[in-house]
Amino acid sequence: MPEKGYLESYLKENKLSEHKLIKAAFTHKSSGDTHYERLEFLGDAVLGLIVIEFLYKEFEPKVDVGELSKTKSYLVSKEVLYNIGKRNNIIKFAKYGSALTNKEIKTNKKIISDVVEALIGAVYLIKGFTAAREFVLKIYGDDLKKSKNKRSFGDYKSELQIKMLNVYGELPVYRIVKTEGEDHNKTFHIEVFAKGKIAGNGKAKTIKEAEQNAAKQAIKKIKEEIKK
Numbered sequence: 468m469p470e471k472g473y474l475e476s477y478l479k480e481n482k483l484s485e486h487k488l489i490k491a492a493f494t495h496k497s498s499g500d501t502h503y504e505r506l507e508f509l510g511d512a513v514l515g516l517i518v519i520e521f522l523y524k525e526f527e528p529k530v531d532v533g534e535l536s537k538t539k540s541y542l543v544s545k546e547v548l549y550n551i552g553k554r555n556n557i558i559k560f561a562k563y564g565s566a567l568t569n570k571e572i573k574t575n576k577k578i579i580s581d582v583v584e585a586l587i588g589a590v591y592l593i594k595g596f597t598a599a600r601e602f603v604l605k606i607y608g609d610d611l612k613k614s615k616n617k618r619s620f621g622d623y624k625s626e627l628q629i630k631m632l633n634v635y636g637e638l639p640v641y642r643i644v645k646t647e648g649e650d651h652n653k654t655f656h657i658e659v660f661a662k663g664k665i666a667g668n669g670k671a672k673t674i675k676e677a678e679q680n681a682a683k684q685a686i687k688k689i690k691e692e693i694k695k
Contacts, residue, residue, distance in 0.1 A: 473605060474555035474586070481594075488592055490562075492585035495578060497564030497651055503585035510588030511543070513596070517603045518542050521611055537622060538614050542607075545673060548580030551606050557582050571652055577672050578651075623682035627659070630689055635662055639685065641678050644668075657681045661689065 478484045488506065496502040522535050541547065558573045561582065572578055583606070591599035604611065624639075631639050645656040656670045657677040666688050669680025 474557075475559075477602065477605070483590075483593065486589070486593060488589040489586070492589040493557075493560045493562055493582060495561065495563040495567065495572070495651070497566050498562050499564060500562070503582060506585035506588035506592075507581045508588070509591065510584035510586065513591045513599055514543055514584060514587050514603060515539070517600050518611075520600075521604075522614075525611075537625070540622070542611065542614055545576050545580040545676060547610060548583045549576040551610070552579035552583045555583075555606060566649065567651065575652060575672060576676070623679050623686060627682040627686050627689075630686060631661055634689060634693065637662070639666070639682070641681065643674065659685050661685060 478489065483489050487501075491501045492503050492506050494500050494502045496504060518539050519535075522538055526535060526538075557579050558569065561572050561578075563572055587599060587603060590602045627639050631637060640660040642658050642660070643655060644658050647654045647656070652672075654670055654672060655674050655677040656668065657674065657680070658665050658668045659678070659681040660666060667681040667684030667686075669677045669682075669684060671677040671680055
């Protein structure tokens, strides 16, 4: 795993710290300046291709596409990107408006993960795909290699779907019941239903993560009911 602060040393060594695209990648729209959203959109696509290429080359041919897809989804998830952002002290370089505090940025998984993707997009535009691939492999470190031996990626929605089909013969239904906070810092509250009844609930900064949390709770509840 790369040591903490790899990102900072990378930017210095490649003389990119003052590049306008790198600065934009660190800038949240609340600042009123050129921000990272377009770069994040691009970086998401570049990252996806790099991860898929890695999995295609590294995983044995007998590993089916479903397994590759599940692994890819985990590797590009907000959780993994957020941990990469924390490891590389993204907050040190972030630029944001007065409506946000340092603490809010530091613990906001969506913002931190979006910045990581924006940086990937910026490196791609500045130095090309080969350099972007090298950058991604470095900041991911052991996360990519470990995925070869990992079989559980916290995909509770898929697990719940399979379990409900087997137990009840139906699929789970998710509903947003409440949102809290400003547009830049929303929290989503989700309920998941099984047989018309609430089976679990979850909250998070993104809908997908809130659904995963609700599904995790629902799986536990269904398992308890089966034991009765």
